[in-house]
Amino acid sequence: MRIPVSWLIQQLELTEDHRDIGATEIAEAFIRVGIEVEDVLPLGPVTGPVVVGRVAQIEELTEFKKPIRYCTVEIGEPEEDGEQPLTTQVVCGATNFVEGDVVVVALPGAVLPGDFAISERKTYGKVSRGMICAADELGLGDDHSGILVLPVDDDVAPGDDAIELLGLTDTVIELAPTADRGYCLSMRGLARELACALDLGFADPAAIDVPAAENRAIAVDLAAEGACSRFAVRRVTGVDPTAPTPWHIRRTLMLAGIRSISLAVDITNFVMLELGQPMHAFDTSRLRGGLTVRHAVAGEKLVTLDGVERTLDPDDIVISDESGPVSLAGVMGGASTEVRDDSTDILLEAAVWDPPSIARAVRRHKLPSEASRRYERVVDPALPPVALERAARLLRQYGEGSIQPGRTDEGTPHAAEPVVMAMDLPDRVAGTRYARGVTAARLQQIGCRVEVGAAEDGTPVVTAYPPSWRADLTQPADLVEEVLRLQGYETIPSVLPTAPAGHGLTLAQRRRRHISRTLAEQGYVEVLPFPFVSPRVWDAFGLDADDVRRRTVAVRNPLEADRDQLATTLLPGLLDTLARNVSRGAKDVALFHIGQVVLPRADAAPMPDVPVAGRPSDEEFAQLAAALPAQPTHVAVVLAGNHQRVGWWGAGEAASWADAVQAARVVAEAAGVELAVSADALAPWHPGRCARLSVGGFPVGHAGELHPKVVEALGLPKRTCAMELDLDLLPVRERKVVPVVSPYPPVLLDVALVVDDEVPVAELTDTLRGGGGELLEELSLFDVFSGSQVGEGKRSLAYSLRLRATDRTLTVEEATAARDAAVAAATERHGATLRG
Structure with a gap:
């Protein structure tokens, strides 16, 4: 999330010691409390004469292929009555402004971001004495769709310093809160965290008076059980559709990377950034009857705000009226009820949706949004009526709207359960002793209501009632983390434990290191490929339908939607890495990897639900072991191009199946076992160039040249070779090799x-x-x-x-x-x- 420093500071109750706090100190404070700072971005720099201007006259230059305008811009008020305002002439190619608009003009001598100096110059047959600026040219976001047009304000006059007016000396901090801290995707949450880090007071913007919902604004039916825990709407009528968005709201949206659309939409986005509650604005006149929150019917269609017609899934949650779906809940609204240029009757909606359902919908429709990003991370269930009130008041203030009495507020979210924790648990976890009262004080800082008491055995305990925005506080360990991070992880003593004598690497660990070192000495490069695979790779490998390698373990929440299976062989990841290296220009590639594969058992027991409050019993350990799939350690190599490179010494030698077999022999020799090689036929290897690797008559792997169809399907170089064997099937032997050197001739x-x-x-x-x-x-x-x-x-x-x-x-x-x-x-x- 991107947020201006000036906005954060406004919410803090600064003391004398923090009056001059800057972006660097704020970034360091966020890092101390565990919030990642991705970047600190000072606006600008903008220097020189950059002023407010009013467009007085526009001359269209029609002799050119593209639109070119010669503009006369007022850049100063007349010194005496009757005199003409101070003006300048500027050549501009943008067409999104008209005469009378207030713009930003960089005069000759100004320097804009990117060290772009402004000077007087002749262009298109005219002399241009300055530049009318777009938002991105001033460092205010990335929008270059047109000139930055400011709202008309009686307090702003031509010639005023635009650098100060636009806040171009501000700094934007880009933060990446962890997924469990969804409340930090808002100014409210971040300002609270900053106040905790600096031990300052905090002015909660959500602390406003919300009138009771005396009657319903519109009929709402929550038909999707479990999909929506709270749904609230409020109606504002008589909104001026031509009212501009105030500059401070537009600026905040720009710096956050959100495009300004209209007053009503901008206000919902602003409140989302401020409080963390996503909202949606409907044009009430385009709604048909009441609203129903339900699951979609298979095959239903919805045209979303981006103009795309989407086929809905029964797992999708939709908001519908009598005409059908009007919004893909928590993701994007529908085009049929969007707020348009003539909309005057606005229905504001704020809800709390089921996070997994929203996450699935986003992935299914490939439609991420700022709203869904917050809903996926849990939204404060107490916020909907507060956000509605805040947005309605802003519409009344800036759009001259009339807030209609009543509010529909359906659903009752469950209150967070209290968490009981031993008072000294943070001390014992950190290995230190905190001052008396620290635990209670820190928990109160994050919004918990705290009660101090004693357990039955007399041990002091603290009972914390988590605030509505902290759904992640469910067990004593969560409270410990809060105390420790706010006290500062740097205060936890670092003690290096003494290693007990007589312990070292096991024989298997030493063997693995020796094999890795030996392969590296043979010219192979070790890589760590992506451990997950797509089901399509087995088709590319040419595996039979009943091949055991197709029986995999699915990942519930994969990093990539199309790679949702744990690998049963190391080859897919290695070959993918080889193809990527070849696509980057590498010609002669030899890679290896030693890692675990996952082989599910056909008769695996169900995974037990083991409590985490204490150490599992022997029986629970046995149940876990029975439910886990086998995870043997494999070693694999892949080769392409020349095994011996071209050079002054000769023409080189192409890698062949024999090199893959030799790699297996190298591994066997390093492991201290004797490897038998025999012909075999197994996909994905070429049936005539495939070797079975055996130890003691038992097969442990295969090596050879890959089948041409596999090479073509995976986009690999011709005659790519590979080897893979199961290290766990090799006997572990302690090798203390003492070479015998004979002084006699052979x-x-x-x-x-x-x-x-x-x-x-x-x-x-x-x-x-x-x-x-x-x-x-x-x-x-x-x-x-x-x-x-x-x-x-x-x-x-x-x-x-x-x-x-x-x-x-x-x-x-x-x-x-x-x-x-x-x-x-x-x-x-x-x-x-x-x-x-």
Whole structure:
């Protein structure tokens, strides 16, 4: 919320110590009490001669393609009777003003925001001696739809200093209150918080006399049970539709980022900013009969104020008359009953709506508004009659309206329940001792009615009756938070606890760090992808309808409406991150992530409602564990582009399925386990380039190249590769690796074996390694050949063997015997023959 500092200060009862309080001190005070300050924006700067002017004459220059006007503007009163006013001539392209309007003129020598200097210059064949200003050119919001036209005021004359008149030396503070502090989306709430932070008095603008509702202004039926806890309306007739909005209201709306529309609408928006109660103004003459608050009928239509026809959902709450819906409750009014340029009979409406219902409607119709933003965060149920009275009086004051007797006020909001708290609970939570009376004083500052007494055991307790605007105060912990934040979090002592001896990282934690470090050393970059996925990703992955990965856990209140499921695999988030990096210009990408996935159980028990007043029992812990889904830790990598980059050293090497498999081997080696690799077919991998990863004969993951259809559906680079395995399925072993270095020379031998095409290379390699025994130090495949020389359906696999003993120099006979043993094992198991 954006709010001018001058408006805030007006509500405070300043003492001598705070007479000169500035925006910086106010921002620091808000931060102390837990309200985030997003920005502090001084208006301007505007310097030099910027004055009030009255448009005396307008000459239309018609020889140009766009509208151009040559205006004579009075910028000073005559010094003596009979003399002509002081004038200047300005070329202007705006058309939203007429002769006699009061405008703001920047004369030569003035400097506007953005270091825009004004000087006399010739343009469009005329000499322009100044500039007639729009609101954004003066730093008053972002409106550039036309010239800023000021209301006619007898106290304002041409030549008056516009910098002072417009308050261009003011500062706007932009704040972001947390969702539980909806009352802070108003000047009333923010001024109260500021008064608490500075220990000053506070003048509540809602403290006005509201006459009793002797009779109903209009018939209202609350037919939607639970959707509206209070609905009030008041009628004002005889409003002058041509009456301008007072400057101080227009200025406040501008600085808050709200466009000025008309007097009636501007007043409802002003009261919303002032008190925090959203309001709506109906043209009473366009209503048909009484009003009904109900749920929409499926298929009903409503044209909202933005001119869009919307199809309503049965979950939507609407205000309707005899003709049908006239407003989407809490979100936006309907066009059929909007206040127009000729409206004189105004029906003001203020209500309290169900926050979840409003939030759902906003997301469903993609229609956020200032009103819905407040309704989603809970509105003070005591405000509707106060806001109506305030708005009606402003319409009477500035629009010459007549407030009709009576007010319709339907619904009775529930009063907040009292909260009982041990008097010393804030002290015990903070680990300090506050002065006597601090707890009661702070709770009274926020509006609570406080009673001090004693529990049955004699312990002093305080009973707080929360004010109507603090629906978030429901338990002792909430009261503790209020005391601590108003006393200042900086007053809470900071004590570093002593770490007990003998505790450190677990084996699983050390393994995870080692795997992460090893992958980083291999050139992979660790990322933290978005943990939620869209149901559409499973279609893009080509998963079958009964694939277990489609069975997910839905998020009740997702951060993004189309990503409302917890991931059962790490690949969607990683691939999304890869695609984003590629779209930003990255070509060679290798990413990894270690994180949890969520695998719901088919027979999961319902989640129990566990109280938070004390530690759960063992039985409650067991119930929670039975209801929670499995959350194993996975590791995944994705690759695209070149695995070995192009450079002076060569043309580079494209990433392939083999690199994804090698990444799995790197993880297995870091974990201290032996990984078996075999061919498999599993979406989203290419069926001919997919490897199953197994440990001890049990599958733990897959690796390979993604299917081309998956690559196309997700917008990935061609031949993108990926690997994912379940770390929790790998046995945790304490690795204390002590390398054995032999001082004796190795024996290098080569062997070429001819086998059937169907024999997997990984199995043949494992057989050779096992047959070679302890003397075989390293085995690597360096050539694969197929052709007529080796026979149809055959291929030749050439290996290099490095043999070495740790205690002696091997003889040729010993090395040859080890090689022959390896070949014999391959012959027996795979039918391999030596290539001649």
